[in-house]
Amino acid sequence: MDRLVIQGGVPLQGRVAVSGAKNAALPCIGAALLGGDPVTLRHLPAVSDIRTMLRVLQALGCTAEVTKDEEGFELTAVVDASGVAAGGLQAPYELVKTMRASILVLGPLLARYGKASVSLPGGCAIGARPVNLHLEALERMGAVIEIDKGYVEAHVPAGRLKGIDHTFEKVSVGATENILMAACLATGTTILRNAAMEPEISDLAEMLVSMGAPIEGIGTSTLTIRGVDALGGCDHGIIPDRIEAGTFLCAVAAAGGDVLLERVEPAHLRSITDLLERCGCVFTEREGQAGLNLRIQREAGQKLHAKDVTTTPYPGFPTDLQAQVMAVMTQATGISVIRETIFENRFQHAMELERLGANLRIDGGTAIVAGPSALTGCTVMATDLRASATLVIAGLVAKGETTVDRIYHLDRGYSGLEQKLKGLGARIERVGGGKV
Missing domain, CATH: 3.65.10.10 (Enolpyruvate transferase domain)
Incomplete structure (x- = not known):
């Protein structure tokens, strides 16, 4: 069974094309x-x-x-x-x-x-x-x-x-x-x-x-x-994938860096860009050959500020980015309260984040995250599609080596995620029996 092995601590730099949704x-x-x-x-x-x-x-x-x-x-x-x-x-x-x-x-x-x-x-x-x-x-x-x-x-x-x-x-x-x-x-x-x-x-x-x-x-x-x-x-x-784009935005917000996302619909991303901007990230929109591009910057040493999040139907904050944002909030200064109102069983990634060193507590449909936490690499297990991406983001931040098992979940919804992250400078490798 395939798994991802990540050496964390490297800010992301460069440009990445967002696939269709x-x-x-x-x-x-x-x-x-x-x-x-x-x-x-x-x-x-x-x-x-x-x-x-x-x-x-x-x-x-x-x-x-x-x-x-x-x-x-x-x-x-x-x-x-x-x-x-x-x-x-x-x-x-x-x-x-x-x-x-x-x-x-x-x-x-x-x-x-x-x-x-x-x-x-x-x-x-x-x-x-x-x-x-x-x-x-x-x-x-x-x-x-x-x-x-x-x-x-x-x-x-x-x-x-x-x-x-x-x-x-x-x-x-x-x-x-x-x-x-x-x-x-x-x-x-x-x-x-x-x-x-x-x-x-x-x-x-x-x-x-x-x-x-x-x-x-x-x-x-x-x-x-x-x-x-x-x-x-x-x-x-097909329109660009706002969840893939949001996942890359969360990765840069958590790990730091300067990345240009190519072929996005910024209007579809307002809930996540507004949140990350309030956390301390900087965004710039520009025209590109294949559509609109979006640049996100979080320079080294720039603090993230903890913010509360509640998932709601569009145009509210998407449940499909709740897990990724939790990884970001582990690196933010202060207490963030994340409320999940769409699916009642969508905090399965929280226990795995705790294994990496996150300081959080689950109370029903609410997660309380205290940060920033110094994450340390270990072996974690993906439980669903978006949880997989969350553990990858946490691995990009964590000190040392993180192994994410059961990434067949990830392959259900992300096209070449580890290859795209490698193009941004991440130290990440797929090992095992071959890509799905």
Whole structure:
């Protein structure tokens, strides 16, 4: 099993390109099921979750031609769903068990083919993420759904889903994406209220518009979709990954240095840049050849100031950066209080940070961190995707050698993270049985 070995204490310097957003790419791959013509997706991050999602579509009967960029960090995929009916309509457990986003094929399959069999999904063990919000809305649209032997078995007796006016009980990114896709081929108009507003949803909506779906309210909590009889293909570039970008920002904030992030959307990063700026980091935006660039600076000897953090749905502070910020706060002067309001089991990294020397305490959904702490390298174990990145950041800071085990979690969401960090001067190596 692969692991990362890190020699800490080196500030980060240079520039790094941010890959396409995994959390935008996954629903966009699912949306390819809706198209009557091939769909080209660019800037897919070369991570295991993306490869798994493409295999799910292939298992359904799609063809997917995939090519890598020169560095191998991003993929371009041409997906053709014309063979889905002949290939069957079951998303098998063997693929779905590793990735929660695979449930996102349910809405498109029901919308286009009126039938679907999708295994209940797996993924990181960070708390309850029930699919009931997806199923309730699809049932209101006319689907008949049963859970049988771990599979969601669904069909549409009328042959086609119907538009509805639906208010989500709670904000859910996945449910918003699934029902947004389903509504595009439903009869009539669908209005989704209390919809999630993450940039990844807007990216999906823009792709659907380019395929021929009339959608209003993109970027707001109310989406209006007028169903059409058919959608076409498109050529779509995935937005930059704000979580990867935020992870690099946290790494520089914790370890110190001067780094230019290439191809970012600064507007998507306001919650993390505002926080780190208040902690003492300096930011500069500039134009680049491939889009906007963002520079972060924390010079040697410059103190970090502890600040409180509460995770909330976008545009609030993202739960996917909570763990990384905890690593930063171990190096900040003072007491920081980190409140996790999205997932109830997302402090599993805290015990591993304590092994490195962090001074913190967990009380339910709240973490209290006292800093700065002098971290010392040791062997730690990754428990989920974002916890993996947190331990890497802590290893960059710690004195001596840190070994991060079980980094298959990391490979689910970060494309070439250790290679990119090495390009910034970090002393980090992957050892073991080969990259996923």
